[in-house]
Amino acid sequence: MSAHSPLSYRHGDLVCTDHSLDVPLDHDAPGGPRIEVFAREVTAAGREHEDLPRLLWLQGGPGGRAERPNAAGAWLRRALDDYRVVLLDQRGTGRSTPADRTTLARFGEDSAAAAGYLAHFRADSIVRDAELLRRRLQGDEPWSVLGQSFGGFATLTYLGLAPEGIAQAYITGGLPTLTGHADDVYRAAYARVLAHNERFFARYPADQRIADAVAAHLAEHDVRMPTGERLTVRRFQTLGIMFGTSAKFDSLHYLLETAFTQGVKGPALTDTFLRGVDAAVSFAERPLYAALHEPIYAQGCRATDWSAHRVRREFPAFDAGAQGPLRFTGEMVYPWQFDEDPALVPLREAAGHLAARADWPALYDLDRLAANTVPVVAAVYQDDMYVDREQSLATAAAVRGLRTWVTPTYAHDGVRADRAVLDRLIAMAREAG
Structure with a gap:
């Protein structure tokens, strides 16, 4: 892994620091091709020198870049009360090495090779990118994770793949079926x-x-x-x-x-x-x-x-x-x-x-999730059009210690619409702790 010098700048009442690092395309073949992953760290102005814990934001998607500070949802201001927020452009999106019709053109007529490339852009690879970034920023110290929608899917992958990297996890509208087709x-x-x-x-x-x-x-x-x-x-x-x-x-x-x-x-x-x-x-x-x-x-x-x-x-x-x-x-x-x-x-x-393709690796470690020790809280939106409530609750029951808040008040974008959503989850995590 190689890293680039961070760049810091002011954005209104926020202080932003840009980070980028080179990571393997295939984490199981670290000597192979590499791509770049970008993340923007955001802190409230005046608190940039405080020893605040970090919160990793995992965006919905798949294939969505992280929110930009000038257009972020209500959750960001609430998170900045307690955290430095890390906005990760998941591989293939935003300022990370893009995966689109322009960059994939290098595969020419070899569509199987292009598919093999794209197969490395699922949650398991995103989590391993995040782990390299975490170690780059703070060594062995775990950080908190907020996963929205697909970001919640990735958070569950994270809890099975590298639970030692997470201090606590917040999930909003993002509890998928663990075993369903x-x-x-x-x-x-x-x-x-x-x-x-x-x-x-x-x-x-x-x-x-x-x-x-x-x-x-x-x-x-x-x-x-x-x-x-x-x-x-x-x-x-x-x-x-x-x-x-x-x-x-x-x-x-x-x-x-x-x-x-x-x-x-x-x-x-x-x-x-x-x-x-x-x-x-x-x-x-x-x-x-x-x-x-x-x-x-x-x-x-x-x-x-x-x-x-x-x-x-x-x-x-x-x-x-x-x-x-x-x-x-x-x-x-x-x-x-x-x-x-x-x-x-x-x-x-x-x-x-x-x-x-019929040989996909597992995304969730069911045994590790059943033995989970990381505090996890999740907002489940009762009428969520994108993520099924009953499948979400079945998944919550399979993750040891996961606490849910089922609410009819919000749609799938609740955490972006109202800072009270993240406020409620942070309070739940503190009660559990």
Whole structure:
């Protein structure tokens, strides 16, 4: 491992220090290719010289860069009351060595090699990166970890892989099934997405007519987004990903109200609407999210085999060609998206290899989790669209000493929306200690 000299600077009332280090692509082959991992350490101004403990923020995703200080959620200000916060750009994202259509082009036609490369970007590799960073910053001293969504998945991997590195763990909306197949995840997810559709159209009943009209228009016309690619009905349906957070739930309503204008040949979709759709459905800024969305659930000898695509057939309500009102899908990723999204087209064959792989290593050490001694507290959102409540509670029961707070008050982004969420978890951890 090699490290680069840290750079410190002021950002308003925050002091930021940038860290980067070179790590092995494959931690089991340290002499092989290397990549760079970046992290930004944030401290409240005036406290930068205090001996504060560190808190590692593990972002949701997969394939999402860490929040930036100027756009971080409410949790950051609460965390800075007690910690130095380390914002890790998980490998492949942000200022860490990127993994996207540009960098993966070096594999040329060797899609199997590209898939082999991408297989090193799951939670187990992220955790081992974090351990190298922790030792670089503070030696053997453990730090605390806050895992949001997929970051919570990675936290459970961390507790099994290197529990000595964690002083205490906070998890928000991020307790996955430890043993279930991707089919189990998506089967439960489709039912939740339908419930969120019902909630949305109950709040905005006039939007059903608009959504149906947009779908009919797309089925009859070759509509191009400002970026040039065609907007299909099935891609329009993926706007349901917006239902899962309080910050975006209502955004779909305000997008739909801009949908139509009167064109030369009759009703036409507006550029405002099409630009908004593109911003919501494009994977240009997060290609790893699409490529790894199912592999983050893959363990053992059973392939995911495009699970969300297969399981969708069990839910005919999402069939846009059938009679009945249009229903939006959620965060599911489908093989056809690698044909329709220009950011994903170059990754299509590699994604196919990942979907077919049937020899994934385990992500969770069940024995270690059952014998866990690290204080762990978790917020479980009762109506979370992205992470199933019952699967979360089953996982909580499998981790020794894990304490849960089940709340109906917040959506999946609760920790970003209200500092009271992290405040509650910190209080729970102190009570347990």
